[in-house]
Amino acid sequence: MRSPVTSGPESSVQDMFAQSVxxxxxxxxxxxxxxxxRGGLTGALIYVMIAAGVSAVIAALFAGLHSDVTFFGQLLSRLIGVPMGFLAFTGGVYLIGRNLFRGTGTYPEVAYSFALFYVPLSIVSTLIGIIPILGWLAMFVIGLAMIYFGFLAVQSSMNLRDQTQAIVTLVLAWIAQMVVVGMIGTVITGIFLAGRAVTGN
Structure with missing residues (x-):
């Protein structure tokens, strides 16, 4: 039996893309x-960093039309916030599912399962999100898809086939993610505000 924190054999990005499909x-x-x-925590994080990179570049390029500070702020916040948010959410799924509902999955299984749908959907959301009006509608639809696939993934990765337990696990994990992402955003904002105060910009 694998340790809850030990990754299994890693799949290539091409393998993970085929699995995502x-x-x-x-x-x-x-x-x-x-x-x-078929993969582990390392593979999941590499895959998620691809989504973070795409999101960071697109957000930074559009923000950069206004100011350099916003450009670097967006770049840094996405590169840090996306993987940290993913780790917080999947960590919450694992800890809540295991301790509250006696789920039997491992953390690498949770992270890998969630990465398989999170990465392609988040990349599509980022690309479509730059389109006015259509972008908001598409992101809403993709958000619903994220919830649906998360519901399936938590049942599988944590072996929680009770629908109520799966839903409660997802909701509590989402709250944990929001707290972590909010803290990261506050720190990054504070850093840039302090930098602007020092430089006088």
Whole structure:
């Protein structure tokens, strides 16, 4: 049995993309179970960093039309905030599912399962999000898709087939993520405000 914090054999990015296609095209706990042990925490984080990079570059380029400070602020906040938010959320899923509902999955299984749908959906959301009006509608739809696939992934990765337990786990993990992301945003904002005060800009 693997340790809850030990990653398994890592899949390549190409393998993970193919697994993402399978998960998105054939949604269900059984599909997630096919792949949850084919990778580990390292692979999940590398995959998530791809999404963070795409989000950071696009956000920074659009913000950079206004000021250099905003450009670097967006770049830094996305590169740090996206992976930290992902770790906070999946960590919350694992800890809450295990301690509150006696889930039997491991953390690498949770992280890997969630990365398979989170990365492609977040990249699509970022790309479409720059389109006025359509972007907001698309992001709303993708947000609902994130909830749906998260519901399936928590049932599989933590072996929580009770729907109420799965929903409660997701909600509490989302709250934990919001707290962490909010703290990161506050720190980064404070750093840039302090920098502007020192430089007089």
């Amino acid at each position: 399978a998960v998105l095209s054939r949604p269900g706990p059984a599909t997630f179970e096919r792949f949850e042990r």
